[in-house]
Amino acid sequence: GQNIDQPTEMTATEGAIVQINCTYQTSGFNGLFWYQQHAGEAPTFLSYNVLDGLEEKGRFSSFLSRSKGYSYLLLKELQMKDSASYLCAVHNQGGKLIFGQGTELSVKP
Amino acid sequence: DSGVTQTPKHLITATGQRVTLRCSPRSGDLSVYWYQQSLDQGLQFLIQYYNGEERAKGNILERFSAQQFPDLHSELNLSSLELGDSALYFCASSVDGGGNQPQHFGDGTRLSIL
Numbered sequence: 764g765q766n767i768d769q770p771t772e773m774t775a776t777e778g779a780i781v782q783i784n785c786t787y788q789t790s791g792f793n794g795l796f797w798y799q800q801h802a803g804e805a806p807t808f809l810s811y812n813v814l815d816g817l818e819e820k821g822r823f824s825s826f827l828s829r830s831k832g833y834s835y836l837l838l839k840e841l842q843m844k845d846s847a848s849y850l851c852a853v854h855n856q857g858g859k860l861i862f863g864q865g866t867e868l869s870v871k872p
Numbered sequence: 873d874s875g876v877t878q879t880p881k882h883l884i885t886a887t888g889q890r891v892t893l894r895c896s897p898r899s900g901d902l903s904v905y906w907y908q909q910s911l912d913q914g915l916q917f918l919i920q921y922y923n924g925e926e927r928a929k930g931n932i933l934e935r936f937s938a939q940q941f942p943d944l945h946s947e948l949n950l951s952s953l954e955l956g957d958s959a960l961y962f963c964a965s966s967v968d969g970g971g972n973q974p975q976h977f978g979d980g981t982r983l984s985i986l
Contacts, residue, residue: 793972813972865915
């Protein structure tokens with residue numbers, strides 16, 4: 764089966780650091796994506812991991828451990844505009860992108 | 873702006889009707905994907921086309937069909953509509969269909985069934 768788990772919601776303070784975890788069990792693995800989605804808007808691409816390790820891109824970093832079926836998205840220096848849903852998605856063996864339910868992040872002043 | 877264009881932005885219709893959603897991919901992208909997003913289901917993959925051919929199929933209902941035309945635009949046809957079909961329908965495109973390139977999403981079509 765296909766299963767991707769993320770926390771439903773998280774709250775953090777402006778200027779802080781937050782880590783959003785994602786665990787997955789899928790039929791095959793060809794890469795993991797993180798997307799950001801503001802309410803009612805299109806998902807936008809944040810990061811892609813296919814090998815184990817950390818990928819850094821400005822204030823956002825993403826980590827992958829294939830042996831553990833685990834990834835996290837790290838957001839630093841949080842801003843109010845970072846309040847959004849963060850979607851973990853796995854590209855499986857069948858060529859499909861399977862999305863988690865998303866983590867709703869609220870950034871408070 | 874992702875470069876992916878979806879029309880219409882909003883669609884309101886009644887049960888039993890048929891609608892067509894349209895998507896133009898980013899310039900240079902050969903692959904088109906369709907997703908359904910409802911409040912309780914998250915983003916669900918429906919179907920993928922690559923250069924005019926069906927590449928992968930998700931949980932797409934038999935009442936739904938899609939195609940990709942020679943100019944690479946795609947249409948998703950939804951028929952015998954039911955209340956439960958109310959959702960946001962996204963189209964995404966990528967350079968190829970291999971899956972190691974990010975998908976870029978259009979703004980979606982919000983379908984409301986009355």
